[in-house]
Amino acid sequence: MKGLMRFPALNVLLAFGLGAVLGTVMRDQRPQVGLARAAAPAQAPADGKLRIIIFGAHPDDAEYRGAGVAMKWAKMGHHVKLVSTTNGDIGHWQIAGGPLALRRKKEVMEVGRRLGVTTEVVDIHDGEILPTLENRRIITRLIREWNADIVIANRPNDYHPDHRYTSILVQDSAYMVTVPFFCPDVPALKKNPVFLYASDHFQRPNPFRADVAVDIDDVIEPTLDALLVMESQIHEGGANGYPGLYPEDQTGRQRRREEVRRDLAGRYAGYADSYRDALVKFYGQERARKVHYAQAFEVCEYGRQPSRDELKQMFPF
Numbered sequence: 001m002k003g004l005m006r007f008p009a010l011n012v013l014l015a016f017g018l019g020a021v022l023g024t025v026m027r028d029q030r031p032q033v034g035l036a037r038a039a040a041p042a043q044a045p046a047d048g049k050l051r052i053i054i055f056g057a058h059p060d061d062a063e064y065r066g067a068g069v070a071m072k073w074a075k076m077g078h079h080v081k082l083v084s085t086t087n088g089d090i091g092h093w094q095i096a097g098g099p100l101a102l103r104r105k106k107e108v109m110e111v112g113r114r115l116g117v118t119t120e121v122v123d124i125h126d127g128e129i130l131p132t133l134e135n136r137r138i139i140t141r142l143i144r145e146w147n148a149d150i151v152i153a154n155r156p157n158d159y160h161p162d163h164r165y166t167s168i169l170v171q172d173s174a175y176m177v178t179v180p181f182f183c184p185d186v187p188a189l190k191k192n193p194v195f196l197y198a199s200d201h202f203q204r205p206n207p208f209r210a211d212v213a214v215d216i217d218d219v220i221e222p223t224l225d226a227l228l229v230m231e232s233q234i235h236e237g238g239a240n241g242y243p244g245l246y247p248e249d250q251t252g253r254q255r256r257r258e259e260v261r262r263d264l265a266g267r268y269a270g271y272a273d274s275y276r277d278a279l280v281k282f283y284g285q286e287r288a289r290k291v292h293y294a295q296a297f298e299v300c301e302y303g304r305q306p307s308r309d310e311l312k313q314m315f316p317f
């Protein structure tokens with residue numbers, strides 16, 4: 001409502017209901033704060049540290065995507081934010097709606113606390129996000145408010161519609177964040193961020209290309225500890241779980257916990273193997289050979305195109 005407050009006289013007119021036409025005009029000029037988000041802070045100040053924002057469609061996607069690299073950045077004092085573009089309220093086989101959204105939000109807030117990053121869950125229903133103008137504004141505002149140097153998301157070719165459209169929305173913002181009169185309620189970025197895609201296994205229309213690979217061996221244990229907080233997704237299996245998957249008895253639970261930890265570790269070990277060539281480019285043959293766990297990223301064509309040196313400054317590990 002800040003825009004209306006700037007015009008107290010018109011406000012009074014509107015308050016007395018004088019002129020529906022005038023009201024319509026004013027509505028179009030008001031800052032259109034997305035209803036799916038609480039009032040957000042203005043653009044974050046620049047303190048010389050990197051500012052990274054990582055998007056995922058559900059309360060767990062940005063966490064897997066950020067994971068070790070987010071913790072590495074955070075430990076060096078850089079500012080990382082993880083965003084879920086939906087509230088995850090159908091992401092379980094047994095419960096749904098508000099109670100599930102609250103549970104999942106609690107889980108990712110705790111993951112964020114452990115990784116040392118900021119977390120936000122946008123209140124859009126799980127399974128229902130679309131690449132609309134209003135959602136483009138929400139994503140643009142999030143990137144601008146964070147004053148991001150680096151934006152990370154998944155690629156748009158993906159099995160889940162929420163993943164696809166979240167990626168499209170981030171791509172749609174990759175230029176608009178610099179356009180002053182798009183969403184003028186949050187100042188446009190002077191410098192377009194570098195947009196990166198996290199790795200995936202999809203082959204069509206083109207396979208993932210690792211432009212950056214990060215050794216996360218030094219943070220793998222606390223990272224796994226943090227991710228395993230998301231019991232509703234990892235232990236209970238999310239939307240594809242079933243009764244008995246996370247048993248009631250202590251022995252069964254312990255077995256399941258060990259199994260999911262092994263699987264998760266295996267995922268990051270698989271990245272180290274798949275993207276060994278990129279690790280060699282970043283760390284040299286000697287060190288790259290010894291890396292057990294890694295994450296990899298591809299530079300998106302739509303944001304600022306970083307030089308090799310700039311990429312190394314953005315991943316100063």
Ligand SMILES: [Zn+2]
Pocket residue numbers: 057058061160163
């Ligand atoms: Zn997801």
